[in-house]
Structures are given as structure tokens and as C-alpha cells.
Amino acid sequence: MMLGSDILVEMLELYGVEHIFGVPGDTNVPLYTALQRRVGNIEQIMCRDERSAGYMADAYARISNKVGVFEAPSGAGAMYSLPPVAEAHASSVPVILMTIDVPLPGEGRGVITELDTVKLFEPVTKASIQTKSPEKIPEIIRRAFRIATTGKPGAVHIVIPEDMLLAEVPVGEFSLHGEEECKSFPAYPTMSEPGKVEALVNLIDNAKRPLLIAGGGANRSQARAELRRFAEQMNIPVVTTITGQSTMPDNHPLAIGVIGDNGYHPHANMAMEEADLLVYLGSKVGSVVSIGWSFPSHNPDRLVAQVDIDPQALSNVTNNTLSIAGDVRLVLGALTEAAKDHAPKGNVWIETLNGYRTEFWEGAEPLFHDTTLPLRPEPVVRAFSERLTHPVNILSDAGTPTPYMTRFLRMGDTDSTFIIPRAYGGLGYAIPAVVGAWKAEPEKAVIGLFGDGSFNMSVGELETLVRLNCPATLIQFNNGCFGWIKGLQRMQGRGVNDCYSVDFTKANAAAIAESFGLKSWRVQTLKEFERAFDAALLHDGPCFIDVIVESLAERIPPVFSWLKKTGRDPLSLTSESLPF
Known part of the structure; x- marks a missing residue:
């Protein structure tokens, strides 16, 4: 019995x-x-x-x-x-x-x-x-x-x-x-019907500017190695959605950047606009990726191919020239084999895209050295990126950190992962998520990123981190408001003091974390952040860094639709500090 x-x-x-x-x-x-x-x-x-x-x-x-x-x-x-x-x-x-x-x-x-x-x-x-x-x-x-x-x-x-x-x-x-x-997953991965892979190779052969778009499905199917191998073999540039980040090292010459609306790279969106063949790999082409299904602009000469494990996602919002139902990793492997004797694409367009990319990063350089107080996100993200010298798992909330992290975070290895829950945008994810990430890969450093709106929704899990001695570094962007919502209200023409029911007490979260037993710092300057982050990475146990930052509602964040609504050019390669 x-x-x-x-x-x-x-x-x-x-x-x-x-x-x-x-x-x-x-x-x-x-x-x-x-x-x-x-x-x-x-x-x-x-x-x-x-x-x-x-x-x-x-x-x-x-x-x-x-x-x-x-x-x-x-x-x-x-x-x-x-x-x-x-x-x-x-x-x-x-x-x-x-x-x-x-x-x-x-x-x-x-x-x-x-x-x-x-x-x-x-x-x-x-x-x-x-x-x-x-x-x-x-x-x-x-x-x-x-x-x-x-x-x-x-x-x-x-x-x-x-x-x-x-x-x-x-x-x-x-x-x-x-x-x-x-x-484990994907279990029993499926392959496309005969002839489909060869048809996609032919489309690529005939295209002058093909572009691979890696979505979340590329990560789910564990297709990083296959994506990089095929892109390098055929010399095709790659852009990613937010959930497709980490599929290519950010410093790779073929990894152009993040597309879409929130935290996008203008040079990546320009690649979408200039391409004559878009190949979506594990992307449902949702509202953020397509900027409300308005981007790239309508072009009857631009062809679209889509690979997805879910047949219901194929041609759902795109007019596909070719649809392939299959696991992204298997399809990419078959593409590499089918195209092994085919000529790679030329370098002219890739050099152009990398020229755009260089211009963007050079133009952003002054933002990384801005010492204005309260701190702006750009110098914090740069200091954060420079300290990621080993593989790391980064868990971020869908609120305040998103537009600046997706735009300015740079990870140069193939073993790091950057995760933001993008389906429903709920707050309160990052603090508990670091525990799951640590249990999945205890040998890697784990970092949680969130705003103070999120912090108040999951503060109780600080006790869990201490009880388990989870060696995570938590970084809070403390701006005393629901910044994204306040920014939306500012987009409607409201003044700073005219926003409604979005501001709250800018609490001393470091003191709260310390009361739970975390090693904590409350920082206001870039130097203080750098010293605290350096110490946290060496600390054997949970750490909390409370960073006092400018509200996201003070300046227009790198969001394509917001910039467009306010009359700015969202494809400008100049990263400006633009007030509402």
C-alpha cells in the first residue's frame, strides 16, 4: 500500500x-x-x-x-x-x-x-x-x-x-x-514539412538585405548556438525582441540590437525598415515588437518568413511569404545544413548597420558621464554593464528598469541571461525570481532589478532570501512613484504636479532590507553606486542596493511611440536627454 x-x-x-x-x-x-x-x-x-x-x-x-x-x-x-x-x-x-x-x-x-x-x-x-x-x-x-x-x-x-x-x-x-x-523542454520538438527549409534558403539567396529576428521562442528552444552558427555562416545580421535578448552576444558584429517600442535601438529598427526579407524566429510579432502593428512601414516589396513552434502564430499579424511550423533550434540546424554550399551575403549592408550602431553608442557616451542628481538611469546602467565580467543571470521587473536596461545594457558573453516578464507586465517579479534563478544555476551570479513600486509588492520575500542565504544582488531604482504610469499621464499633457495617484513615499528601502538581514547600501551618486555594486558582487549572501534615481516621468524614456507622439524622431541615432 x-x-x-x-x-x-x-x-x-x-x-x-x-x-x-x-x-x-x-x-x-x-x-x-x-x-x-x-x-x-x-x-x-x-x-x-x-x-x-x-x-x-x-x-x-x-x-x-x-x-x-x-x-x-x-x-x-x-x-x-x-x-x-x-x-x-x-x-x-x-x-x-x-x-x-x-x-x-x-x-x-x-x-x-x-x-x-x-x-x-x-x-x-x-x-x-x-x-x-x-x-x-x-x-x-x-x-x-x-x-x-x-x-x-x-x-x-x-x-x-x-x-x-x-x-x-x-x-x-x-x-x-x-x-x-x-x-525538460522542448520535449518531442517538431520539424517542418519537407521543402520548407529549402524554400527559406532560396528566399535568403534572392534577398539583398535579409534580417533574422530572434524572439522569445529562440530562447525557449535553446537555439543560441544554432542561431549564431547560421548567422555567421550566411553573414546575416540579427536583431532581437526584448524576450529574445541574450540569444546573441551584444558585442557580436552581427548582433545589431533590440527592436520594437520599449527600450529599442534606433539602428535595430532602421535595420527592420531597410531589410527586404524579415525572418521571424520564435516571435508572435506582438504590439511592442511591431509598435502597435505599425512598424516596419508597409512595403509590398518586403518579404516576410516566420518560424514558430505554434502554427496558430504563423501569419497571424503578418502577410507571410513563407510560414514554417517547427522548433526554432531544429529549423536553424536544418537551415545551416541546407545552406552549407550557398554563398554568404555581402558585407556592405552589415557595415552600414554597424556604422549606425557606432554612431548611436558614440552619441550616447555623454549620457553615461552625466553626474546630475538625482542620478539618471544611463550612467547607472553603464556602470552596471562594465562590472559584468562573468556569466550572470539578470531578472528584471517590467516597470521602471525596462526601457533603459534593454537599450543600454551590454552583455558580451553567450552564457548570461536577461529576463523580463513581458506577457502581462506585472510588478513584483524580480525579487522572488532571483531565488528560482539561483536554484536553477547556483554557480552563476544572480541580479534582480526593480523599481520601488515593485519592491512594495514583494518585500516579504527578502526574508526568504536571507533564510536561504541566496547570494543575489538586488538593485532598486527608487523614484517614489509609479514612474511608467506617471510618464503616461505626462504624455497626456499633464504637468509634474498635475499627475494623479501615482506618487508615494520614497522610503529608505535599504534600511528595510537591512532589518531583514541583507547587506544593504543606500546610494545617491555614481561613485557610491560603483562602490556598493563592487562590494555586493564580492559578498557571500543577499545584498540590496537602493539607488535614488530621477523619475522616469521627468524625461521621455527611449520608447518609440512616446517619442513619436511628442514630435521627436524615434529613429534618430542621437541619444538626447529630452524633457516632457
């Missing part, structure tokens, strides 16, 4: 699960008891909020290429788990949430915390499944891992009533086995 809880834990072990992130509650006590009985096999990481547990699992999955697993008790625990599940699913990150629900006999009888969580999670998962017999637990776990890791990866939700974990089951009534292929 085996308890349902032991069956569950053994199945998770079979799938190589090493960490489960979660929060204890009334209904998940049997799961915790089973984990304790098998201590040493799976580490249960107690978080201070279910939302944080989900963000840890999300970051763990993005970096480890394994499934991120987290759990929650019934009722409020399940409801708090919704945001990270939605983010992971929309970002094609394989995450499994297990909610331990009220016992089945209480179903429909007004039991406290009863909630139809299957329906709650259906819109934001690939599957939301309830287990109604303990014998089915192994089958449900196999199905969850298979669904999460195959095709377009995504989130899966499993509901396990508490009594299923407490039930005893004869060993012969179930099979304890897993699928080796579904321990």
Missing part, C-alpha cells in the same frame, strides 16, 4: 523535480509530510506569498529548461497563484501548479475555502485537471509534464483534493513511471 501523497512525491522525483516552491496551508499538510519523509530528494522552498512561489518557478524553468513546479493550498492560496501561472503560460514557460484542494466529500457543501479552481485556471493554462482518485495521480502527473513541455510550452494546473493524498492505494493498481523526454 502507498499513500497518495507518497505516490505524488515519487512521481515528481521520477521527473527530476529538485525544488518545489510554495506556501503551507490547511490542505497541503499531507504533501509536506510526504516531502519530509523523503527529505533530501526534493527541496521544499517556503515562500511568503503564493504569487512569489510562482515567479520563482517561472524563473527556475526559464533558466534550467526544466519544468518549474509550485504548489498552493485551497482558497486564497489558489487565487494568489493566478498571476504567475498566467505570466508563465503566455510567455511559453513550462510551469506546473498543484493546488491541494478541500476533500471531495465536501464538494458543493459550503466547505471553507472551496473554489472551482479548475475553471479558474482554464483560461490561463494549457490544461487544468482535477484528480478524483488516488490511482490516477501517476497518470495525471505524466499528462501534466507532457502537456507543459510539448508543442508550445506553457502552464498546467493540477487540482488534488486533500483526501486523495491521505488515501491508501494497493501498489499493483498504478504504474510508477515517467517519460524521460518530458523532464
Whole structure:
């Protein structure tokens, strides 16, 4: 006989699960008891909020290429788990949430915390499944891992009533086995139909200015090496979306920069405009990438090819000349083989693009030496980049850091990763995410970037970092407001003192972090930041740097649509300090 809880834990072990992130509650006590009985096999990481547990699992999955697993008790625990599940699913990150629900006999009888969580999670998962017999637990776990890791990866939700974990089951009534292929992703990657790869090679041969666009799918399929190999073999420039960053080293002559609206590089957007063939690799071509589907401008002579694991993404918002349904890594590998005897493209356009790039960075140089107080983001980002001498995992919130980090951060190696959750733009991601990143790759330095609006949403996880002795460096951009929203209000013509319900107390976050036990600094000048960051990188434990910076709403950030609305030229290669 085996308890349902032991069956569950053994199945998770079979799938190589090493960490489960979660929060204890009334209904998940049997799961915790089973984990304790098998201590040493799976580490249960107690978080201070279910939302944080989900963000840890999300970051763990993005970096480890394994499934991120987290759990929650019934009722409020399940409801708090919704945001990270939605983010992971929309970002094609394989995450499994297990909610331990009220016992089945209480179903429909007004039991406290009863909630139809299957329906709650259906819109934001690939599957939301309830287990109604303990014998089915192994089958449900196999199905969850298979669904999460195959095709377009995504989130899966499993509901396990508490009594299923407490039930005893004869060993012969179930099979304890897993699928080796579904321990990581992409599982069972698919290849395109015959002739498609050759057709794309022909398009590239006939193009004068082909451009590769690496999206988040290139990262999900682990296609960095294949992308670089094909780009170098055919001498084709590469631009990336925000989620496609890290696919190419920023200092590579073929890595032109970030496209789109938020934190874009003007020379990268110019490459999109000048190209006569766009090859999207794992990008759904959303509103940020296409600047509201207005960029690049309409050109009937420009051809579009798109490669994506999800056939539903193909030609969804683009008029494709060629659509290839397949895993980006496999398709790139096949392209390299198919094009091995084909002539690489010439250097003239690449030299032109790199000329644009050189002009941009030379023009930005004065911004990096600006000592105006409060500090502006550009010199902070430059000092930050210069200190990244070893591979690092950087987790950023989707708020204040985004436009300046994506524009000015430069990583020159192929082993560093820069992650921003871009599906829903929720704040509160970075602080818990550093824990998941550290557990995924403990040998790498891990850094979290966020604004003070985000800090107040996840401050409780500072205790988790201290309890685990997670050696992460947290950097807060402290500007005393919801900067992005305040900037939007300024875009509507409001004055600084006319903005509404966006300002809050500029708290001493360093003192708060220090009270939790983190090594902390509160800095106001560039020299103070440099000294603090140098010390943090050497410190064996969690660190917190509270940087007092200018509000994002003081100057127009590097956002294409904002610059255009205010009459500036968003494709100007001159990085100016432009007030609202």
C-alpha cells in the first residue's frame, strides 16, 4: 500500500523535480509530510506569498529548461497563484501548479475555502485537471509534464483534493513511471514539412538585405548556438525582441540590437525598415515588437518568413511569404545544413548597420558621464554593464528598469541571461525570481532589478532570501512613484504636479532590507553606486542596493511611440536627454 501523497512525491522525483516552491496551508499538510519523509530528494522552498512561489518557478524553468513546479493550498492560496501561472503560460514557460484542494466529500457543501479552481485556471493554462482518485495521480502527473513541455510550452494546473493524498492505494493498481523526454523542454520538438527549409534558403539567396529576428521562442528552444552558427555562416545580421535578448552576444558584429517600442535601438529598427526579407524566429510579432502593428512601414516589396513552434502564430499579424511550423533550434540546424554550399551575403549592408550602431553608442557616451542628481538611469546602467565580467543571470521587473536596461545594457558573453516578464507586465517579479534563478544555476551570479513600486509588492520575500542565504544582488531604482504610469499621464499633457495617484513615499528601502538581514547600501551618486555594486558582487549572501534615481516621468524614456507622439524622431541615432 502507498499513500497518495507518497505516490505524488515519487512521481515528481521520477521527473527530476529538485525544488518545489510554495506556501503551507490547511490542505497541503499531507504533501509536506510526504516531502519530509523523503527529505533530501526534493527541496521544499517556503515562500511568503503564493504569487512569489510562482515567479520563482517561472524563473527556475526559464533558466534550467526544466519544468518549474509550485504548489498552493485551497482558497486564497489558489487565487494568489493566478498571476504567475498566467505570466508563465503566455510567455511559453513550462510551469506546473498543484493546488491541494478541500476533500471531495465536501464538494458543493459550503466547505471553507472551496473554489472551482479548475475553471479558474482554464483560461490561463494549457490544461487544468482535477484528480478524483488516488490511482490516477501517476497518470495525471505524466499528462501534466507532457502537456507543459510539448508543442508550445506553457502552464498546467493540477487540482488534488486533500483526501486523495491521505488515501491508501494497493501498489499493483498504478504504474510508477515517467517519460524521460518530458523532464525538460522542448520535449518531442517538431520539424517542418519537407521543402520548407529549402524554400527559406532560396528566399535568403534572392534577398539583398535579409534580417533574422530572434524572439522569445529562440530562447525557449535553446537555439543560441544554432542561431549564431547560421548567422555567421550566411553573414546575416540579427536583431532581437526584448524576450529574445541574450540569444546573441551584444558585442557580436552581427548582433545589431533590440527592436520594437520599449527600450529599442534606433539602428535595430532602421535595420527592420531597410531589410527586404524579415525572418521571424520564435516571435508572435506582438504590439511592442511591431509598435502597435505599425512598424516596419508597409512595403509590398518586403518579404516576410516566420518560424514558430505554434502554427496558430504563423501569419497571424503578418502577410507571410513563407510560414514554417517547427522548433526554432531544429529549423536553424536544418537551415545551416541546407545552406552549407550557398554563398554568404555581402558585407556592405552589415557595415552600414554597424556604422549606425557606432554612431548611436558614440552619441550616447555623454549620457553615461552625466553626474546630475538625482542620478539618471544611463550612467547607472553603464556602470552596471562594465562590472559584468562573468556569466550572470539578470531578472528584471517590467516597470521602471525596462526601457533603459534593454537599450543600454551590454552583455558580451553567450552564457548570461536577461529576463523580463513581458506577457502581462506585472510588478513584483524580480525579487522572488532571483531565488528560482539561483536554484536553477547556483554557480552563476544572480541580479534582480526593480523599481520601488515593485519592491512594495514583494518585500516579504527578502526574508526568504536571507533564510536561504541566496547570494543575489538586488538593485532598486527608487523614484517614489509609479514612474511608467506617471510618464503616461505626462504624455497626456499633464504637468509634474498635475499627475494623479501615482506618487508615494520614497522610503529608505535599504534600511528595510537591512532589518531583514541583507547587506544593504543606500546610494545617491555614481561613485557610491560603483562602490556598493563592487562590494555586493564580492559578498557571500543577499545584498540590496537602493539607488535614488530621477523619475522616469521627468524625461521621455527611449520608447518609440512616446517619442513619436511628442514630435521627436524615434529613429534618430542621437541619444538626447529630452524633457516632457
